[in-house]
Amino acid sequence: MRLATWNVNSLNVRLPHVLQWLNEQRGDAPIDVVGIQETKLTDEKFPHAELLEAGWHSAWHGQKTYNGVCLISREPMTDIVKGIPGFDDEQARVIAGTTADGVRVINAYVVNGKAVGDEKFDYKLRWFSALTDYVTETLAEHEQVAVVGDYNIAPTAEDTHDPEVWEGKILCSPQERGALQKLLDRGLTDAFTLFDAPEQRFTWWDYRAAGFRRNLGLRIDHLLLSDALKARCTGFEIDREPRTWERPSDHTPVICTFE
């Protein structure tokens, strides 16, 4: 089984890339589920029919202009839950579902936060705390859990292209890293840490100033695994290829393989 996460920065613009990428992954090791963030689509505009025609099932949770998440899968997912239960949120940032073989997948687009101390930063921390409680409840109900998505948090200084620029700033503050650690402490492992760190570890590059060419990146997209799922994990890959395509998303897909 292969599970992926990808912030596509508008599914309207990026649907051809998503279909091309899913198609290229077919064969020996096809993608079973990909959690997508920043669809930027209202529910009525979600390209459900186009995906189905291409052989993919989907579940979506969208809003106008901003945010929006979905799960695209080879087999239909079940028990779809949208948003964080019990957390009143106008922003469509979370969707969860269970795969055919019983893996509970929570797909999240974590709040950016704008700047440390900004009111959006406070919302980010409140929101992440609610996500942490939700994950804790999910771990009590399911053995195999994956919490995937765009976390908008670079876990360590090594996950930034230039710590001089990033340390202490948004995405890299002690508060955000502490919140991520608290989530991990509930019983999850960052799949990236299961294998030798690749030379290229970033998952996002700034559109500006030739960020990709100059490798001005961050590692902010993650797949966090419960112990039972971690035991099945045989591979981790950041696929930089779609970032090289014409008119790409600023994020690139991250994939976990399971036996």
Add this chain to the structure above:
DNA sequence: ATGGCAGGCTATGCCTGA
């Protein structure tokens, strides 16, 4: 040098992103 680029919309400039 604190911007650059990209997407979406109240659109022909502004907001958000990371």
